[in-house]
Amino acid sequence: MMEKPLNNRAWLMVAPVFVLVLFSALLPMMTVVNYSVQDSLGQNQFFWNGDAWFRELLDPSKEIGARFADALLRNLSFSLVALLIEVPLGIAVALTLPRGGRAVGPVLVIIALPMLIPWNVVGTIWQIFSRADIGLFGAALTGLGLHYNVTQDAISAWSTIVVIDVWHWTPLVILLIYAGLRAIPDAYYQAARIDAASRWATFINIELPKLQKVLVLVILLRFMYTFMIYTEPFVVTGGGPGSATTFLSIDLVKIALGQVDLGPAAAMSLVYNLITLTLCWIFFTVMVQLDRRRYA
């Protein structure tokens, strides 16, 4: 692999993207930063408040600090569980998809359907679908003798959000992994066949290493979206029962728009953003390092 040449005129090619994204990102970010260091007496009068909001937020003994820590833990465990289900499931389904022929088109369209539904409709579907009296999912679980009730039982509510997320987003994993699999040249499979490699050995030694870059994309995308999940719990459970499904975004909106506590909400969204950034940065760097070592 040749080294990339240094060329600062490349900035010209990046400029349109830079301007477009900056235009949309800068002002909202500034507004949030602005609010996070000020307090209000109402009537649009603000005064400097320094880092007080941040101190309160990061101190679990304070009310808002405890709330934030809870929501953070809840969200992290949710993201972890969702990723642990979606990524292996997505890989497994992608491996069983037909490699070619007429069936591919229709199958891809069917698999992609859940992703193409606007998020509030997804919520609406599941709101009915998970009801024990008139929805198939709820009725089936109740029929199996499970104690299932989205609006009253915390475990039911939490796992329903996981099920919705798996239903909604595993297709993204499947599509990307499938495309990655299709890019592996046939020669590799032929070699494996000559060696009489088992299905598992083929997967571990050929498919998985070749999927590395796609997997990074998949995992990062899925992590970001699960960490920001909002619409589904908002529509289906409203963050309840109690605070069982009050994930970070839900809590944030409750504080910002429900209680109009702009300062704490802004501080919270900055900390929230920083956490996501740090986690993704770590993941990103580790992957880049692995990549470099592999090709060094």
Added chain:
Amino acid sequence: MADVLPRTSIAMARSRPRAFAVRRGSGLLSKLGFAVYLIALMLPIYWLINMSLRSNEEIMSTLAFWPHHPSLEKYFYIFNDPTWVHAFGVSLTYVAINTVISVTAALPAAYAFNRYHFIGDKYLFFWLLSNLMAPAAVYAMPFFNLYYAIGLFDTVWAVALAHCLFNVPVAVWILEGFVAGVPREIDEMAAIDGYSFPRFFIRIFLPLIANGVGVTAFFCFMFSWVEQLLATTLTATDALPFAAVMTRSYSVAGMDWSLLAAAGVLTMIPGAVVIWFVRNHIAKGFALGRV
């Protein structure tokens, strides 16, 4: 990568001397699993279609596996109501504008990120990605202020531009992988043949990554189509998106589940059409760079 194959060969040859043993996958079991997954995937969608064909009283009172008195009434209602039809057009328009802007802007950027080093390239790339992590719920109000101030509020352009916040980074990310798949020798050859850069980019390079453009366009279309928080915040009457009209029907005489379901079914169609067009690009595969 090259070292993987021989090692596999040796290890496998040792452990299993009978070469050419034809292995027929775990055929039946995996097919069965796949069928189960497809059914589980289709059930909620089937339920949506089922709901759209039933009356509200029936939906709320009984668990029915198929509509007992199917009626297309709600679909006709939507097609005959100018608000819904207009909103559908609005949604399609801003999604199309956004897709074109995102892909066009991302193409040269993806090329630059893959082919050159430049000051701050890694940080810029990560900053772009970081915009995917911005919780839209928080940014809705500042966005409203911004677009109101520049006079784009309640136009399709406001939504199209706002969606660039997350679609442009996604487009750069996906396209960069496709650019990486094109050997650099091709760039050099074109330069030797006397192609100017723009001519090379459009005449030679673009056709080579046509798959990537198709796949990227699909993802931009999808993410813009399903987003509704920003779309709803940035519009009022003239450019009301489909999703916003749906939220309005919540309040009119309680929840009109049947109408919502019919509208939901209709929202799946454009995306399904788009993915039908790019199915071959996806099936051709993309590995996102050297893997």
